Amino acid sequence: MDFILETRGLSKRFGGLIAVDNVDIKLGKGELRCIIGPNGCGKTTFFNLITGNLKPSSGHVIFMGTDITGWAVHDISQLGICRKFQVPSIFEGLTVFENMRIPYYARAKPSVFGRTQLSRNVNAEIMEHLRRVNLVDQAGELAKNLAHGQKQWLEIGMVLASRPSLMLLDEPTAGMTVTETKLTAELIKKISEETNISILVIEHDLSFVKEVALKVTVMYKGAVFREGAYDEIQEDREIHDIYLGRRH
Ligand SMILES: Nc1ncnc2c1ncn2[C@@H]1O[C@H](COP(=O)(O)OP(=O)(O)O)[C@@H](O)[C@H]1O
Ligand SMILES: [Mg+2]
The missing domain is CATH 3.40.50.300 (P-loop containing nucleotide triphosphate hydrolases)
Structure with missing residues (x-):
């Protein structure tokens, strides 16, 4: 093996x-x-x-x-190697979807115009990750409004987004x-x-x-x-x- x-x-x-x-x-x-x-x-x-x-x-x-x-x-x-800590570290004031975009920005290279552009496939990929962590219906919800368990799932989603x-x-x-x-x-x-x-x-x-x-x-x-x-x-x-x- x-x-x-x-x-x-x-x-x-x-x-x-x-x-x-x-x-x-x-x-x-x-x-x-x-x-x-x-x-x-x-x-x-x-x-x-x-x-x-x-x-x-x-x-x-x-x-x-x-x-x-x-x-x-x-x-x-x-x-x-990506890790989820015991305490969720999500951004409460952002929506679930916006939180999911963070790992992509962290990885993306800034363009010559100084703005980071995410490829169009990213949105579809994020929805796929949200499906895996049961949060498709909460994509537009502010993270602070999620139940405790859902916050943990969002963080697992963000780990997935780090590929x-x-x-x-x-x-x-x-x-x-x-x-x-x-x-x-x-x-x-x-x-x-x-x-x-x-x-x-x-x-x-x-x-x-x-x-x-x-x-x-x-x-x-x-x-x-x-x-x-x-x-x-x-x-x-x-x-x-x-x-x-x-x-x-
Ligand atoms: N930074 C640290 N400094 C001193 N002792 C620590 C530190 N981190 C953990 N420990 C001690 O190491 C042992 C193992 O802790 P930990 O790995 O957190 O256990 P677990 O995650 O299995 O509950 C414990 O006795 C803990 O008090
Ligand atoms: Mg421990």
């Missing part, structure tokens, strides 16, 4: 704390994978090491065959209702099936993982504790103990 992302012995120390401990992960091209684990086990730090927001203490990050360890954040995102090869989603269902969580699982699954984007999702909510029913990496105390299909993970007593705080 061809890998899009590989980490080798990836570690991060904060003083005496080892937040990420010697993590080896291989993500296949087009794969959709969940990373789960209790609060504070190093999931977000692991993402920060991949995106360049933090420099690893040791180890390597290989993306599409290139060693990107220590690269700057914008160079890594230009190479095709990533690898999409990193950090707790996309945080604060969502049960219905929104289910819909989010469905739309992420749909994106994975309809595009060739590889997707890593950090998730705390096991009902989400069940809905997507994919390969799962379980982190515990900074390290990879288990890796396998959802059904195997779900039957693992030790993982239940981790979640219920019985294991220390």
